[in-house]
Amino acid sequence: MDHLLITIFTPTYNRAILLPRLYASLKNQSIQNFEWVVVDDGSSDSTEEVVKGFEAENRIPIQYIKKDNEGKHLAINKGVKLAQGDLFFIVDSDDYLTPNATQLIANYYPKIKHRDDFAGMSFRRGISATEYIGTNRTFDDIEATALDFRFKHRIDGDMAEVFKTSLLKLYPFPKIANEKFCSEGLVWNRIALKYKLLWTSNIIYIGEYLADGLTDSSIRVRQQSPQYAILGYSELSKMPIPFLQKVKAVVNYWRFAHFSALPFRDKWRSVNPFLSLVAMPLSFIFRIKDPK
Structure with missing residues (x-):
């Protein structure tokens, strides 16, 4: 396998019916220098058969593993261990990417690749390719920690973070017995104490709109x-x-x-x-x- 730039990681639980849409968006990427790592967090539906069907097409490199249901955060830990790409990009099973997502990631990566004070890059999520989730405005590229981006620049909403895989290996999610939900913000905030991200207002990730606050x-x-x-x-x-x-x-x-x-x-x-x-x-x- 050639050197991979990006690991697109999808944790999934009983989303067999939605995975084909995400898979279609991956096949349509303008550059294909990525792998797709799917960690099945104990699904009881046909997720395994669906992903095996994708693998049989041999269109993109796929790693699939099924594990006991422990929660998304521990699935991320497993995905990071499996990842072979320089960059790690979490894309949920009920969402999908714009056709130029991997191209934009590849374009921005050289700006922070050799900068030790950067953990990665962050793009925007949208309910469409032109409608933002969260703060509805464009901005010039910003170099800031996740904390400063949110509280000083006052831009909110779910973002599409792309981290250096080597750095994520140093920041695993903790494991607490008998609990299955850990906000990704726990680790992202820990990273923000030492590292910045390069923030851009380009939408590369399409997902469902969720109202601000705790639903x-x-x-x-x-x-x-x-x-x-x-x-x-x-x-x-x-x-x-x-x-x-x-x-x-x-x-x-x-x-x-x-x-x-x-x-x-x-x-x-x-x-x-x-x-x-x-x-x-x-x-x-x-x-x-x-x-x-």
């Missing part, structure tokens, strides 16, 4: 995986972000700490006590409104 389903999965939730909010509250965002992080910390079996003393030690005194009453209001 009902997102709240429920955090309730069911409270250790991951409070770990993420605890770390975020200590990062170099605006004070109001620290307060919000601590509010959400206590919002989901209610579902954790950790002793209260351990919870209290994990966040700023002053902020907790402000945030705990607010978190109680959210808990009343949250889905049960």
Whole structure:
């Protein structure tokens, strides 16, 4: 196999009916210097047969592995270990790419390839090739950490991050027994403490629009995986972000700490006590409104 520039990684769970659309978008890429790594997180549908059918076409290099259902974050860990590309690009099974996605990645990569202070690049997601998800405006290329991009440049919405594979190998997601949801932001924020990304407003990733904030389903999965939730909010509250965002992080910390079996003393030690005194009453209001 020739040297690969990109590993396009797809974690999937019971999405056999949607995978052909993503596969079609990969076959239509303007440059083909990539592999597709699919980690099946314990699907009970025909995902394996569908992907084996793709492999039989021999159009693009595919690595497929099926594992027990443990959550997307641990599937990412597995994908990073399998990856042979210089760059690692997560594309969910219910989304797809624009035809020029890999070409744009290849065009931008030389700008940060040899810069040790860069973790990778980030493009935009859209509900179409011309309609952004999140902040609806173009911008000149920005060199910034993920934290500064969000809180100083004030651009929000899900992005299409493309990381250096070698760096992601140094930042695996932690494994917490009996919990299956860990926000990707946990690791992306850790990376942001040391590394920048090159941000561009080019749309390369097409997906479903999700309203800002915590949706009902997102709240429920955090309730069911409270250790991951409070770990993420605890770390975020200590990062170099605006004070109001620290307060919000601590509010959400206590919002989901209610579902954790950790002793209260351990919870209290994990966040700023002053902020907790402000945030705990607010978190109680959210808990009343949250889905049960």
